Amino acid sequence: MIKQGVNNFSTFHLVLTLLAAFILLFIVAPLLGMIINTPFKTIIATATDSQVLKSIWLSIWVAMATSLLFAIPAIPLAYILARCNFPLKNLINGIIDLPVVIPHSVVGIALLGFIAGDGLLGKTFDAFGIKLLGTPFAIALAMAFVSLPFLINSARDGFLQVPERLEQAALTLGASPFQVFFTISLPLAWRSIVTGLVMMFARGMSEFGAVVIIAYHPMVASVMIYDRFTAFGLKYAQPAALLFLLVSLVVFISLRFFSQKR
Amino acid sequence: MLVVDQISKHLPTFSLSEVTFKVSQADYFMLLGPSGSGKSLLLQIISGLVKPDSGRLLFNGYDITYAPAGKRDLGILFQDLALFPHLSVYDNIAYPLRLRKYSSFAIKQWVFDLAEQFSLSNLLDQDVTSLSGGEKQRVALARTLASKPSILLLDEPLSAVDAQLHLDIMAMLRSINRYGTTIIHVTHNFEEAISLASKVGVMHHGQLVQVGEPVEVFQNPRSEFVAKFTGAKNFFRVKGVHTNPDGLNYAEMPLGETVAFYANPVYSNGFVCFPEESVVLSTQAENQSAINVFSGRVIDIFAQRFGFEVVVDCGFKVFALVTKESLEKLNISPGIKLFAAVKANAVRFIPEI
Numbered sequence: 203m204i205k206q207g208v209n210n211f212s213t214f215h216l217v218l219t220l221l222a223a224f225i226l227l228f229i230v231a232p233l234l235g236m237i238i239n240t241p242f243k244t245i246i247a248t249a250t251d252s253q254v255l256k257s258i259w260l261s262i263w264v265a266m267a268t269s270l271l272f273a274i275p276a277i278p279l280a281y282i283l284a285r286c287n288f289p290l291k292n293l294i295n296g297i298i299d300l301p302v303v304i305p306h307s308v309v310g311i312a313l314l315g316f317i318a319g320d321g322l323l324g325k326t327f328d329a330f331g332i333k334l335l336g337t338p339f340a341i342a343l344a345m346a347f348v349s350l351p352f353l354i355n356s357a358r359d360g361f362l363q364v365p366e367r368l369e370q371a372a373l374t375l376g377a378s379p380f381q382v383f384f385t386i387s388l389p390l391a392w393r394s395i396v397t398g399l400v401m402m403f404a405r406g407m408s409e410f411g412a413v414v415i416i417a418y419h420p421m422v423a424s425v426m427i428y429d430r431f432t433a434f435g436l437k438y439a440q441p442a443a444l445l446f447l448l449v450s451l452v453v454f455i456s457l458r459f460f461s462q463k464r
Numbered sequence: 465m466l467v468v469d470q471i472s473k474h475l476p477t478f479s480l481s482e483v484t485f486k487v488s489q490a491d492y493f494m495l496l497g498p499s500g501s502g503k504s505l506l507l508q509i510i511s512g513l514v515k516p517d518s519g520r521l522l523f524n525g526y527d528i529t530y531a532p533a534g535k536r537d538l539g540i541l542f543q544d545l546a547l548f549p550h551l552s553v554y555d556n557i558a559y560p561l562r563l564r565k566y567s568s569f570a571i572k573q574w575v576f577d578l579a580e581q582f583s584l585s586n587l588l589d590q591d592v593t594s595l596s597g598g599e600k601q602r603v604a605l606a607r608t609l610a611s612k613p614s615i616l617l618l619d620e621p622l623s624a625v626d627a628q629l630h631l632d633i634m635a636m637l638r639s640i641n642r643y644g645t646t647i648i649h650v651t652h653n654f655e656e657a658i659s660l661a662s663k664v665g666v667m668h669h670g671q672l673v674q675v676g677e678p679v680e681v682f683q684n685p686r687s688e689f690v691a692k693f694t695g696a697k698n699f700f701r702v703k704g705v706h707t708n709p710d711g712l713n714y715a716e717m718p719l720g721e722t723v724a725f726y727a728n729p730v731y732s733n734g735f736v737c738f739p740e741e742s743v744v745l746s747t748q749a750e751n752q753s754a755i756n757v758f759s760g761r762v763i764d765i766f767a768q769r770f771g772f773e774v775v776v777d778c779g780f781k782v783f784a785l786v787t788k789e790s791l792e793k794l795n796i797s798p799g800i801k802l803f804a805a806v807k808a809n810a811v812r813f814i815p816e817i
C-alpha cells in the first residue's frame with residue numbers, strides 16, 4: 203500500500219516537473235536563442251551605436267522618474283485603500299486594475315486624445331505654450347498608466363500587513379497621523395513598496411503599445427527595436443533587442459537585490 | 465482626577481451604555497469583567513482611539529472627550545504590547561520622547577534611566593523581535609511611561625505571561641502606582657483585582673454594574689452576576705502568613721482567628737477566599753488541623769437557584785451554600801449557633817502586592 207503511494211507520488215512529481223520545465227523553457231528558449239544567434243562583435247557594435255544607447259537610456263530614466271514621481275500620490279492612495287472603508291471601495295480597486303486588462307494600444311489612443319492639442323491636458327498646457335506630444339512627459343504618462351497597478355497593489359498589500367495596533371500605539375504615544383504614517387506605516391510597508399516600485403519601473407520600461415502611439419519620437423528602446431525591425435528586418439533588430447534585454451535584466455536584478463537586502 | 469461621565473458607544477454587535485465612574489489621583493482602578501463585557505472598548509475610548517457616541521471624559525476638570533489620543537496625558541499598554549518591530553529597544557523607548565522634540569542628550573539620559581529601572585540596560589541595542597515575553601513587556605511599559613503620563617491604562621497586561629513573571633509584573637505595577645501614577649487596569653481575573661486594586665468596577669454586557677473598594681464589591685455583590693463572576697464572597701484580608709511544621713500555612717484573620725491553607729508563602733500579607741459551596745455547616749466542631757472551623761450565629765438565609773445561602777456571623781461574615789435537606793436537618797434558622805467548616809485545601813491565598 204505504502205509503496206504504491208510512494209510510486210503515485212513520484213509519478214505525480216515527474217508530471218509536475220515536466221510541465222514546469224516546459225514553461226520555463228518556453229520563457230528562456232527564445233531569449234537564449236537570441237543570445238546564441240547574435241555574434242559578440244555585433245553586440246559590441248550595437249553597444250556603441252549612439253541611437254541605441256540614447257533610446258535605452260531614455261527608457262531607463264523616464265521609467266525611473268515616472269515610478270518615483272507617481273509614487274508620491276500612489277502610495278497615499280494605497281494607504282487609503284488599506285486602511286479606510288468607504289462606499290464604492292471595490293469599484294476603486296477595480297479601476298486601479300483596469301490598466302492591466304485594457305489593450306495597450308487602446309490606452310495609447312485614449313491618452314493621445316487627452317494630451318493632444320484639443321484634449322483636456324493638451325489644451326491646458328497649450329495655454330502656457332507647452333507642447334506635450336512627442337516629449338518624455340508624454341512617454342511618462344503612457345508608462346505610468348500601464349504600470350501604476352503594480353505599485354498601488356503591492357503597496358496596499360504592504361500596508362495591510364502592518365498591524366493597525368502599531369499605528370494606534372504610536373497615536374497614543376503622541377504621534378500625529380502624519381508622524382504615524384512616516385515613522386510606522388511607511389517603514390513597515392517599505393519592502394512591499396520598493397518591490398512595487400521595481401515592478402512599476404520594469405513594466406514602464408518595457409511598455410511599447412501605449413508609448414508607440416503617444417510618442418514615436420523621441421524613441422524609447424522598445425519603439426527603436428520595432429522601428430529597426432519594420433525598416434530593416436529581424437537581423438538588424440535582434441542585436442538592439444538583445445542589448446535592451448541585457449540592460450533590463452541587469453537593472454531589474456540589481457534593484458531586486460537591493461530591495462530584498464534592506 | 466478622571467471622570468467618565470455617561471459614556472455610550474453603539475457598535476453593530478455591541479453597545480456600551482452610560483458608563484459612569486471616577487478615578488482619583490493615585491488610584492489603582494481595576495475594570496473587571498468577562499471577555500466581551502466592553503472593558504477594552506471603554507479603555508480605548510478613554511485613551512482616545514475610539515470616539516464615544518455620547519457622554520464626556522473630564523480630566524482634572526478639562527473636557528478631553530474629543531482630544532487627540534496623543535494629547536491626553538495618558539499612556540496605554542496594549543495586551544499585545546504593540547512594540548515597533550522595525551525599531552531597536554532604545555528607539556522604541558525613545559519614540560515618544562523624539563516626538564516631543566527633546567534634545568538627543570536628554571532623550572539618551574531618560575532612556576538610560578528607564579532602562580535601568582526596568583532592567584533593560586544591556587538590551588538597548590537589540591531588536592525587539594528577539595526579546596523574551598517578559599523583556600518585551602518591560603520595554604512596552606518603559607515606552608508607555610517614557611512620556612510620564614499621569615494615568616496609565618493597562619489592557620490585560622498579565623494575561624499572556626507565565627506565573628513567575630506574573631508576580632514580577634504585578635510588583636512592578638504596584639510600585640509604579642505607589643510613585644503616584646494613577647492606573648486603570650482592565651482584566652477578567654478577579655485575583656489580579658484583589659491583589660492590586662484600590663477600587664474595582666465590574667463590567668457586564670457593556671454596563672458598569674458595580675463600583676467600589678474590592679472588599680465592598682466582593683463581599684456585597686449587588687447582583688447575581690457580580691457574585692458569580694467574582695465568586696469570592698468569602699473574602700478576607702489576612703496578615704502574618706507563616707508555615708508550621710505540619711506543612712500548612714497559617715495567617716491571622718481580622719479578629720485574630722487563624723486560618724489554615726496550602727500555598728507558597730512568599731508574601732506575608734494578602735487575602736484568603738473560599739467558595740460558598742466549600743463551607744460545611746454543622747452543630748458540632750470538628751477538630752482537625754487541615755479544617756478551619758469558625759463558630760457564629762446565623763443571621764440570614766436566602767433562597768438560591770440551587771439551595772440556600774446561609775450567612776453566618778463569626779465576627780466576620782461567612783457565606784455557605786447548603787441544600788434544602790441540610791437546612792431542614794440542621795434546623796437552620798436565623799439566630800441559631802453553628803460551626804462553619806472549610807477544608808484548608810479549599811482556601812485560596814492571594815498575596816497583596
